[in-house]
Amino acid sequence: MGTQHRSSTRALRGVVAATVAALCLGVGGVSTASVASAAPPACAGRGVPTSKISVQLWTFAEYIGFGTDAATIARTEEVFASLREMGYRNVEPFTLSGLTAEQYRALLDEYGLKASARHVDVGTPANPADIEQILAENKVLGITFFGSGSTPIFPPVYTTEAQWVAYAEYLDDLGARARHHGQTLMVHNHDVEFETVFGGRTVFDILMDSTERKNVVFQLDLYWAANGGGADNPIDVIEEYGNRIKLFHVKDMAAGPVPGPIEIVGRGVIDFPSIFDAAGGSTKYYVVEHDPRFGDPTFDPFEAAEVGFDYLDCVRF
Template sequence: MPADLGVMMYTVLEQARADLEGTLDRLAGLGYAGVETYGLVEHFGPARVRRAIDAAGLVLTSAHAPFPAGPGAEAVLDRNAELGAEVLVWSMEREEFDSPQAVRRGAERVNEAAERAAARGMRIAYHNHYAEFSQVFDGRRAYDLLLDELDERVLVELDAYWALMGGADPAEVIARLGERVRLVHVKDGPAVSYEEDVMVPIGEGRIDWARALAVPSGIRWHIVELERLDIDTFEALRRSHDHLVGRGLSRGGRRGAAPKERA
C-alpha cells in the first residue's frame, strides 16, 4: 500500500510565517495528508502550530528539531511535547563525516538524543544530506558507518535526492534500510549542485520515483520538500501531488478526513 503524502514546511516557510492557518489550509486543499514542521514552533509557539495543523485536517508527521542532547535537551523536548510530535528529525554537520572518528563522535550525540527522547515517549530520526554518501572510508560509505554506530531506536528519514547527489542509488538505499526507514524526503531536480540546484515538481527531475518508492520498506510518509524553485511554490506542490497520487505512488488526504497513523 502506498505511504501517505506530506509536505516539509521548509518548502512553504515564508508563506506559513506570513499566514500559518491559511498556508496549512491550502496544503490540505491540494490533497496533502500531513506536514513535517520546520521553523514554525520557534515563531508561533507549539500550541498555535498544533491547533492550526489539526484545524486544517492534517497530520503532524514529524518535527524537524535539533537533537535533544546536551544542555538544551529538555527545552527541545518540552517544546515538541507540547507540539505533540512523536518523531524528532535532525542531521549531523557536514564536517562530522570527515573521518570515521568524527562519525562515531557525532553518533554519540544522536544516541544521547534517542535516550532522552525515549524517556519522554518520543523517537529520533536521522536525516541525511550528501556527505554521508560522498565520504567513503576503506570502501564503506560514511552513512553505513553511521548506521552501525546509531542506537537501534534511531529511525531514518532518507533524503533520497541528497543520497543521489552523494553518489548512491536511492532505491538501493531504501532496500537496504528496510523497516528502519520510516520517512522519505521526496524532491526532484537536476542533481548537479548541492548548493545551487533549483528544484522541480516531483517527476520532472532525475529521480525515478516509481522505482524508488516501490521498494518494500518501513516508509510511512512520503514528504515533499522543494527548497528552491523557479515557479510558484503551490503550483509545484500541486504538480508534485498529482504525479505521486495520480500514479498511485503515494496516498493523498482530503479535508475533514480522520487523522492517519503517525510514523
C-alpha cells in the same frame, strides 16, 4: 555502498518512471488537456494513502519567512489553508515561527492538519540541545518523529571517522531518551553522507553502524541520496538497511547532466516507483519537498506542493 558493492540490472527503471509520470502528470509529451480528462478516473486516490503524504514546510521557507511577527504567522496560516485544500493532511515543520507549541498545535488543528514529523536542531556533542524541551514540545505538537534537518555539514564540521562516530553515539543517546517518551529520533541526509568515505564506509554507513535501530531511524532524502551516490543509490541504501528507513523526503532531480538541480516532484528523473516498491511497507511518511530558490521569482512553492501531492496520490508501485 560503503560496506558492500552490489551490481544489479536496473536499465528499465527510468523508462518505468517516465511512463508513470507521463500517465499521471501529463509530462513526456502528453498534452495537459488529455491528462485533465483522463487522469482522475485512472489515478485519483490509488497511489500513496493520503494519511502517509506530508510536505516539508521548508518548501515555503522564503514565502513564510523567518520572522516571528503577526505577518509571518498570517503567511503560515495561508500556507496551511492552501495545503488543506490541496489534499494534505500532514505537514513537517522546520520552525514554529515564534509560536509556542500550544499555539502552533492550535493552528494545525484549526486547519485539520497533523505534524507528521519535525525538523529541529538536536545539537552536537560539543553543543548539545535541550532535549527535554524538544520532547515536551513534541508531545504537545503530537509529533513522533523528529531530528535535525541535516548532520553537521553546513559548513562541514567533522573531518575524521572518530568525530562522526562520536556524533552518531550522541544521536543514539538522544534516541534512547526519546524512545522512553514514546518518540523517535530520525537522521536526515544530504549528499555529503554518501560522498565522504573512511576505510570503505560512507558517513551514512557510520551513522547506521553506530546507532541502534531501536533508538534511531532514518529519513532518506531521495534527491540528495541520488546526488551523492548515483541514480541507484536510494535503492542500494534501502536494500542494505531495510526498515531502518522510515520516512522519505520525496524530492526530484531535473533532467540533464547528473547531478541535476532540484525539480518539482514527478517532473524529473528520479525513479520513485522503483524506490517505493523496494521499501515495501516500511515507509511511514512520504514527504514532498522542494528546497526554496531564494531570490528566484519564477519558483512557486504552492505549485511544487500541489504537483507533488497529486503525483503521490497517483503513483503506482
